[in-house]
Amino acid sequence: MAEKYNGYCVKCKEKRDFEGDVVISKTGMKMAKGKCPVCGTTVNRILGKA
Numbered sequence: 001m002a003e004k005y006n007g008y009c010v011k012c013k014e015k016r017d018f019e020g021d022v023v024i025s026k027t028g029m030k031m032a033k034g035k036c037p038v039c040g041t042t043v044n045r046i047l048g049k050a
Helices: none
Strands: 003-009 014-024 029-035 042-049
Touching: 003 029, 003 042, 014 042
Parallel strands: none
Antiparallel strands: 003 014, 014 029, 029 042
16 A cells, blocks of 8 residues: 655655655664655655654
8 A cells, every 4th residue: 555755865866755655674663665756766764663
């Protein structure tokens, strides 16, 4: 279930809205992970503790 998030694309060097899924990182943080709609690079946004 993909939702809309706003994250920073390192390749474009701009904030972009992207559709992503919530995943749990190795350190236990929730983060939204998706693709940049312009260049296709993976974009992450940290949401907080799980």
